[in-house]
Amino acid sequence: NAGVTQTPKFQVLKTGQSMTLQCAQDMNHNSMYWYRQDPGMGLRLIYYSASEGTTDKGEVPNGYNVSRLNKREFSLRLESAAPSQTSVYFCASSLIGSSYNEQFFGPGTRLTVL
Amino acid sequence: KQEVTQIPAALSVPEGENLVLNCSFTDSAIYNLQWFRQDPGKGLTSLLLIQSSQREQTSGRLNASLDKSSGRSTLYIAASQPGDSATYLCAVTGGGNKLTFGTGTQLKVEL
Numbered sequence: 001n002a003g004v005t006q007t008p009k010f011q012v013l014k015t016g017q018s019m020t021l022q023c024a025q026d027m028n029h030n031s032m033y034w035y036r037q038d039p040g041m042g043l044r045l046i047y048y049s050a051s052e053g054t055t056d057k058g059e060v061p062n063g064y065n066v067s068r069l070n071k072r073e074f075s076l077r078l079e080s081a082a083p084s085q086t087s088v089y090f091c092a093s094s095l096i097g098s099s100y101n102e103q104f105f106g107p108g109t110r111l112t113v114l
Numbered sequence: 115k116q117e118v119t120q121i122p123a124a125l126s127v128p129e130g131e132n133l134v135l136n137c138s139f140t141d142s143a144i145y146n147l148q149w150f151r152q153d154p155g156k157g158l159t160s161l162l163l164i165q166s167s168q169r170e171q172t173s174g175r176l177n178a179s180l181d182k183s184s185g186r187s188t189l190y191i192a193a194s195q196p197g198d199s200a201t202y203l204c205a206v207t208g209g210g211n212k213l214t215f216g217t218g219t220q221l222k223v224e225l
Binding site for chain 1: 118145146148150155156157158159160163203205207210211212213215216217218
C-alpha cells in the first residue's frame with residue numbers, strides 16, 4: 001500500500017516548455033486534488049476531482065490543466081511553463097462520504113521554471 | 115472566502131517544554147479541521163483530524179482542540195523533543211471538500 005505517489009520528484013523547465021505531473025493513489029479514494037506550495041502563501045488548491053470523470057477549478061487554476069485518467073490517477077499539465085509556476089506541487093486524495101474525509105498527501109514535485 | 119491564520123509563524127523552545135500552536139479561521143461553516151506536520155523538503159503528514167461536531171482529539175503527546183463558534187483551534191504538544199522540530203500546518207475543510215491552509219508555524223525544539 002503505497003498511498004499517494006507522485007512523479008517526478010524534481011523537474012527543471014525552461015520558460016515555454018510543457019510537462020505533465022503524474023499522481024496515483026491506491027487507497028480506492030474517489031476524490032483527488034492538486035495543490036501548490038509557495039513561501040509565505042501556504043498551500044493553495046489548483047484543481048480537484050470529486051469523482052472519476054469530473055474536474056473543477058480551485059483557487060489558482062490559471063496556466064494548468066488536469067485529467068482524471070481513471071479512479072487511481074490524476075495528472076496536472078503545464079502547457080507553457082512560466083517562472084511564476086516555480087513551486088512545490090502536492091497531490092492529495094480523500095474518500096468523500098467517509099466519516100472523516102481526511103486528505104492524504106503525496107511527497108511532492110519540486111518544479112523550477114527558468 | 116475562508117482565511118486561516120497561524121500564530122506564531124516561528125517558535126523556538128527548549129526540549130521538554132509543553133507548547134501550544136494556534137490556528138484561527140474566519141468562516142465557522144467547516145466540515146473538519148486537520149493538523150499536519152511537514153519536515154523540510156518533504157510532504158505533509160496528517161497528525162490529527164477533528165470533526166466539526168467534536169471538541170478535541172488526542173494522539174500520544176499531541177492534543178488538538180476545536181472551538182468552531184469562535185473560529186479557533188489549538189495544537190498542544192507535551193514534553194517537546196528535538197524530533198518534533200518541523201512546520202505545523204492547520205487546514206479546514208469547507209464546501210466541496212476543499213482544504214484551506216494556514217501558512218504554518220515553524221517549530222524548533224532545542225537540546
